[in-house]
Amino acid sequence: xxxxxxxxxxxxxxxxxxxxxxxxxxxxxxxxxxxxxxxxxxxxxxxxxxxxxxxxxxxxxxxxxxxxxxxxxxxxxxxxxxxxxxxxxxxxxxxxxxxxxxxxxxxxxxxxxxxxxxxxxxxxxxxxxxxxxxxxxxxxxxxxxxxxxxxxxxxxxxxxxxxxxxxxxxxxxxxxxxxxxxxxxxxxxxxxxxxxxxxxxxxxxxxxxxxxxxxxxxxxxxxxxxxxxxxxxxxxxxxxxxxxxxxxxxxxxxxxxxxxxxxxxxxxxxxxxxxxxxxxxxxxxxxxxxxxxxxxxxxxxxxxxxxxxxxxxxxxxxxxxxxxxxxxxxxxxxxxxxxxxxxxxxxxxxxxxxxxxxxxxxxxxxxxxxxxxxxxxxxxxxxxxxxxxxxxxxxxxxxxxxxxxxxxxxxxxxxxxxxxxxxxxxxxxxxxxxxxxxxxxxxxxxxxxxxxxxxxxxxxxxxxxxxxxxxxxxxxxxxxxxxxxxx
Amino acid sequence: xxxxxxxxxxxxxxxxxxxxxxxxxxxxxxxxxxxxxxxxxxxxxxxxxxxxxxxxxxxxxxxxxxxxxxxxxxxxxxxxxxxxxxxxxxxxxxxxxxxxxxxxxxx
Numbered sequence: 001x002x003x004x005x006x007x008x009x010x011x012x013x014x015x016x017x018x019x020x021x022x023x024x025x026x027x028x029x030x031x032x033x034x035x036x037x038x039x040x041x042x043x044x045x046x047x048x049x050x051x052x053x054x055x056x057x058x059x060x061x062x063x064x065x066x067x068x069x070x071x072x073x074x075x076x077x078x079x080x081x082x083x084x085x086x087x088x089x090x091x092x093x094x095x096x097x098x099x100x101x102x103x104x105x106x107x108x109x110x111x112x113x114x115x116x117x118x119x120x121x122x123x124x125x126x127x128x129x130x131x132x133x134x135x136x137x138x139x140x141x142x143x144x145x146x147x148x149x150x151x152x153x154x155x156x157x158x159x160x161x162x163x164x165x166x167x168x169x170x171x172x173x174x175x176x177x178x179x180x181x182x183x184x185x186x187x188x189x190x191x192x193x194x195x196x197x198x199x200x201x202x203x204x205x206x207x208x209x210x211x212x213x214x215x216x217x218x219x220x221x222x223x224x225x226x227x228x229x230x231x232x233x234x235x236x237x238x239x240x241x242x243x244x245x246x247x248x249x250x251x252x253x254x255x256x257x258x259x260x261x262x263x264x265x266x267x268x269x270x271x272x273x274x275x276x277x278x279x280x281x282x283x284x285x286x287x288x289x290x291x292x293x294x295x296x297x298x299x300x301x302x303x304x305x306x307x308x309x310x311x312x313x314x315x316x317x318x319x320x321x322x323x324x325x326x327x328x329x330x331x332x333x334x335x336x337x338x339x340x341x342x343x344x345x346x347x348x349x350x351x352x353x354x355x356x357x358x359x360x361x362x363x364x365x366x367x368x369x370x371x372x373x374x375x376x377x378x379x380x381x382x383x384x385x386x387x388x389x390x391x392x393x394x395x396x397x398x399x400x401x402x403x404x405x406x407x408x409x410x411x412x413x414x415x416x417x418x419x420x421x422x423x424x425x426x427x428x429x430x431x432x433x434x435x436x437x438x439x440x441x442x443x444x445x446x447x448x449x450x451x452x453x454x455x456x457x458x459x460x461x462x463x464x465x466x467x468x469x470x471x472x473x474x475x476x477x478x479x480x481x482x483x484x485x486x487x
Numbered sequence: 488x489x490x491x492x493x494x495x496x497x498x499x500x501x502x503x504x505x506x507x508x509x510x511x512x513x514x515x516x517x518x519x520x521x522x523x524x525x526x527x528x529x530x531x532x533x534x535x536x537x538x539x540x541x542x543x544x545x546x547x548x549x550x551x552x553x554x555x556x557x558x559x560x561x562x563x564x565x566x567x568x569x570x571x572x573x574x575x576x577x578x579x580x581x582x583x584x585x586x587x588x589x590x591x592x593x594x
Contacts, residue, residue: 227538231510231592233576292579294591361508362546377506 030096030156034363036109040089041352043117045430047081048345050121052399052423059415063407066334067199073124078341079209080120080142084176086348087217088116091153091169093359094221098165099156108152115145132190139187146180149173164240168220171248175212182208203333204258210340211273212251218347219243219280226284229298229354232291239286242279246272263320270320274313281306297389301350304397305343311404312339335408342400345422349396349429357383360437373443383436388428396425491525494562498523498530501558505550507537512590514551518581521572530555530567535577 054074055062062071092109096102103109119142126135150173157170182205223240227233254269256262284306288299318324319332357380364370370378399421406414502523503515514520514534522533532555536544548569555567579592587593 231537233538292592294593296591358509365546377504377508379506379508379511381509381511 030100030102031362032092032096032103032106032109034359036106036113037089037093038356038359039110039113040085040092041356042430042434043113044082044086044089044348045426047077047085047120048349048426048429049423051078051082052419052421052426054124054419055403055422056416056419059406059419060412062415063334063410063412066330066407067202069130070128073128075337076124076127077120078345079214080123081117083214083341083344083348084209085116085120086352087214087344088112088149090221090351090355091149091173091217093355094165094224095153095169096156098163098169098221098224099159099161101156101159101161104152104155108148112145112149112152115141115148119143119145135190136187139184143180143184146176150177163223164237164244165220165224168216168223168244168247171244172213172216172220175208175216175248175251179205179209179213198261199330199333200258200261204255206337207251207258208255210337210344211247212255214344215340216244216247216251218344219247219276222280222347223283225351225354226287229351230287230291231293232287234283234286234290236286237283239279239282243276243283244279246276246279248276250274250276267320270316277309277313297386297393298350298354300393301346301353301396304393305346305350305400308339308343308346308400308404312336312343315339315404315408331408331410335404338407339404342403346396346400349392349425352429352433353384353389353392354380356433357381357436360433364437364440367441369440369444371444371447372440373447375447378440383440384432385436388432392425392428392432395421395428399425494525494530494559494565495523497558497562498532498555498567501554502532502551505547505554507547510537510590510592512582512586514547516583516586518583519547519577520551525565528564528566530559530565532567532569533572534569535572537577 051074054070054077058068058070058074061068062074065071066075092103092112119138122134122138123142126132126138153169153173157166157173159166186205223237250269250272252269254266254273257264257266257269284302288303315332315336319329319336322329322332324332360383361378361380364378364383372378372382399418402414402418402421406412406418499515499520502520503513505514506512507514507517507519510517517537519536520532520534522531524531532551534548534551536547548571552567552569555569559565559567579587582592
């Protein structure tokens with residue numbers, strides 16, 4: 001007489017968790033519903049496509065007239081519809097996870113997503129069409145979305161939690177509001193002519209957004225993501241402290257110098273920013289050196305994006321300090337901004353191949369999908385195609401590297417190629433990361449049809465509640481202690 | 488009264504079916520399970536995670552809890568409890584060397 005294939009509990013003994021049905025919800029307790037960050041990230045993918053297409057169309061004007069309305073529209077598509085959208089999604093996910101506290105309101109997060117998407121597309125459209133009334137409306141919508149996001153994120157970010165990730169996110173959200181305020185002032189200035197829109201004023205706005213809001217968000221969140229994704233434990237976090245303590249004041253000083261045309265102040269600010277970036281590279285070096293995993297695709301994305309940041313720093317130094325003609329200086333500035341966009345864009349594209357599968361895996365487990373069609377446990381890597389991800393790395397690298405090269409050499413054809421490469425990248429990323437979870441659900445339903453298991457039958461529960469006593473004699477999540485164990 | 492040794496072995500077997508969803512290796516081979524012992528009528532599992540705050544910092548212990556309780560269903564009188572511990576921190580040396588090399592970890 002053999003053992004039963006399915007364990008049958010003794011009479012009177014009930015299992016403390018569901019047997020055979022979906023497992024209880026197992027996401028981090030502070031994280032918002034998966035649909036919230038994923039909606040931002042999906043919108044960012046669409047934004048990348050829009051940016052790529054616009055770049056290809058406006059390439060000829062972009063290399064000779066970076067302040068032309070259609071070119072300004074293209075730049076804003078990149079900054080808002082792609083980069084800011086992606087970073088907002090990451091902030092709504094990782095702000096609560098890092099701080100250990102929830103957003104103030106999930107509904108506010110959804111409103112932010114809709115409003116920011118509206119503003120992020122209407123603003124470029126109004127630039128391109130010269131519709132000043134629409135520009136003001138779009139600007140106010142986007143600004144309202146930014147303020148709502150800042151309020152919502154202030155919930156977790158105001159908790160008494162320390163560390164570089166939280167400190168950096170607090171600063172970056174502040175810079176987000178500052179950048180948006182700058183933009184709103186521009187919009188009204190177009191109608192009232194309060195100040196002349198010199199190029200150094202535009203650069204102040206660009207650096208506030210690119211480095212203060214977007215770059216600092218990445219530098220801060222990377223300190224949280226890299227130990228997990230690179231499986232790397234550094235003995236010290238001094239490098240993170242250097243990065244987070246130098247970049248914010250550096251950006252403020254740099255932006256002030258650029259805004260008022262005070263060269264010495266701008267150089268001082270640039271030096272502080274460079275020091276902070278040095279801390280970020282020091283940190284990256286430490287993570288690579290102490291990693292437990294062999295080099296893989298994410299490393300490629302991170303290191304290539306870091307190279308673009310180096311290029312941006314060099315181009316910025318040349319543009320700011322070298323004795324060159326105004327034409328060359330203008331090209332170097334355009335190339336620097338393009339290199340910063342490339343740094344952030346490539347980093348985002350690389351990291352979403354880790355972030356989206358994790359968020360999706362957690363959501364699938366909550367729906368009871370935890371095995372593949374062959375009955376083996378569902379892993380993160382099962383939620384996207386690795387081969388497509390490798391092709392994505394190639395297309396993204398071509399696009400992000402060609403961008404500053406095209407601007408530095410004023411070669412429209414190279415910028416066109418960059419645009420098409422980036423548009424193709426967006427299609428690959430969105431398709432790859434969307435279809436994987438759909439395949440997993442289909443496979444689970446097929447297994448359900450064959451074996452009678454239930455998919456979607458288990459409703460998400462509070463973390464730890466449904467599994468019975470865990471970590472203590474009373475119901476609750478596993479306890480976390482510092483019990484010492486001899487090796 | 489249940490045999491404690493058999494209960495511990497059953498739990499260890501159950502835990503070996505719990506995979507880290509990113510690394511694709513079970514938590515016993517990963518060296519995340521520090522201790523399994525019986526205290527009164529509870530099988531206590533001391534486990535850790537590869538990184539504090541890792542993506543599965545809440546789901547993996549819960550899954551281990553579920554697996555341990557399932558393993559004990561045929562053992563009347565015993566329940567299971569998972570305690571997450573951080574001391575000593577997990578290091579690569581705790582992982583089964585063959586398993587580590589198989590999934591591309593640097594041993």
